[in-house]
Amino acid sequence: DAEITQSPRHKITETGRQVTLACHQTWNHNNMFWYRQDLGHGLRLIHYSYGVQDTNKGEVSDGYSVSRSNTEDLPLTLESAASSQTSVYFCASSAGDLETQYFGPGTRLLVL
Amino acid sequence: GQSLEQPSEVTAVEGAIVQINCTYQTSGFYGLSWYQQHDGGAPTFLSYNALDGLEETGRFSSFLSRSDSYGYLLLQELQMKDSASYFCAVNRDDKIIFGKGTRLHILP
Numbered sequence: 001d002a003e004i005t006q007s008p009r010h011k012i013t014e015t016g017r018q019v020t021l022a023c024h025q026t027w028n029h030n031n032m033f034w035y036r037q038d039l040g041h042g043l044r045l046i047h048y049s050y051g052v053q054d055t056n057k058g059e060v061s062d063g064y065s066v067s068r069s070n071t072e073d074l075p076l077t078l079e080s081a082a083s084s085q086t087s088v089y090f091c092a093s094s095a096g097d098l099e100t101q102y103f104g105p106g107t108r109l110l111v112l
Numbered sequence: 113g114q115s116l117e118q119p120s121e122v123t124a125v126e127g128a129i130v131q132i133n134c135t136y137q138t139s140g141f142y143g144l145s146w147y148q149q150h151d152g153g154a155p156t157f158l159s160y161n162a163l164d165g166l167e168e169t170g171r172f173s174s175f176l177s178r179s180d181s182y183g184y185l186l187l188q189e190l191q192m193k194d195s196a197s198y199f200c201a202v203n204r205d206d207k208i209i210f211g212k213g214t215r216l217h218i219l220p
Binding site: 033035040041042043044045048054058059090092097099100101102103104105106 | 129142143145153154155156157160162167201203206207208209210211213
């Protein structure tokens with residue numbers, strides 16, 4: 001069955017370290033998204049991609065980067081982790097319409 | 113800009129009906145979506161309204177009124193498993209913007 005996976009599921013790191021969170025989907029969806037979820041803020045869009053080699057900034061993109069070298073993967077990199085980036089990170093994908101998104105299981109990141 | 117308002121918490125009784133409202137202020141509006149998220153889980157898509165009116169999917173229905181910039185999610189015959197957070201979301205400028213979510217508590 002097609003699916004969307006994220007790894008690692010849990011990560012502890014130190015401030016200043018570079019961290020990469022993986023997202024892989026097997027639906028062959030063109031659209032992929034990264035969100036962070038914090039109490040009181042709901043889901044906030046970090047970066048998104050509408051196809052290979054396409055990346056765009058969302059509402060909270062500072063300190064994050066993504067690259068899209070193939071259809072299946074959209075890794076999220078924290079260039080220099082900060083305690084404010086402690087959060088739950090969700091990856092999502094969608095086919096032609098943006099409204100029906102399929103979410104991965106999430107990655108809990110703790111930055112000490 | 114965009115702003116989505118929904119109640120932070122709603123409480124209802126098992127077997128009853130509950131309505132979760134969502135008001136939005138956004139330009140370039142394309143439609144209203146609803147997602148469900150259980151504690152510790154990932155959001156899952158419930159419904160999407162591109163046009164005014166009611167969309168029904170089993171026990172869940174979603175309504176949109178563009179003229180009132182308002183929508184709601186209606187859950188009927190509530191079950192304990194419906195205890196979750198519910199998010200409305202709008203498509204603005206080809207990006208999905210989520211509300212902060214409504215926590216639904218169900219009493220036996």
